[in-house]
Amino acid sequence: MSGETNLDRLIAAMSADLAEGLYVFATVEGDHDLSGVASRMAFKEAEGTTYILLKSEADALGLTYEFPCRMITLNIHSSLEAVGFMARIATELAKHNMGVNPVSAFFHDHLFVPDGREDEAMKILDELSKA
Numbered sequence: 001m002s003g004e005t006n007l008d009r010l011i012a013a014m015s016a017d018l019a020e021g022l023y024v025f026a027t028v029e030g031d032h033d034l035s036g037v038a039s040r041m042a043f044k045e046a047e048g049t050t051y052i053l054l055k056s057e058a059d060a061l062g063l064t065y066e067f068p069c070r071m072i073t074l075n076i077h078s079s080l081e082a083v084g085f086m087a088r089i090a091t092e093l094a095k096h097n098m099g100v101n102p103v104s105a106f107f108h109d110h111l112f113v114p115d116g117r118e119d120e121a122m123k124i125l126d127e128l129s130k131a
Helices: 007-013 055-061 085-094 118-130
Strands: 016-018 023-028 041-045 048-054 065-074 101-104 109-114
Touching: 007 085, 007 118, 016 118, 023 055, 048 055, 055 065, 065 118, 085 101, 085 109, 085 118, 109 118
Parallel strands: none
Antiparallel strands: 016 065, 023 048, 023 065, 041 048, 065 109, 101 109
């Protein structure tokens, strides 16, 4: 198993980077393939495939989408088996009435926060890591 599992170490050692660009969540039904699109994530569900991609790409493709958001990457290699990391972060953001859509990848966790609230989210994450 790789990555950190200790919740206190994860929180204390994390730093956050705000990615460039405005992201959106779009979904396509059935066999509609967007494999040529540079999405940040694609997840296939029974109802369709969800893509997280830049708003400009979604607009160029004529896709309908929701949740204009900004992506924050947490710079700590968290284990996929770490317990409570995303819950702790989501709870802290919820205290400030901020929803978050977290995505865990192999090396890092990524937070999609509402557009316009990214600076506030970055401050909250910084304060959390220093507490």
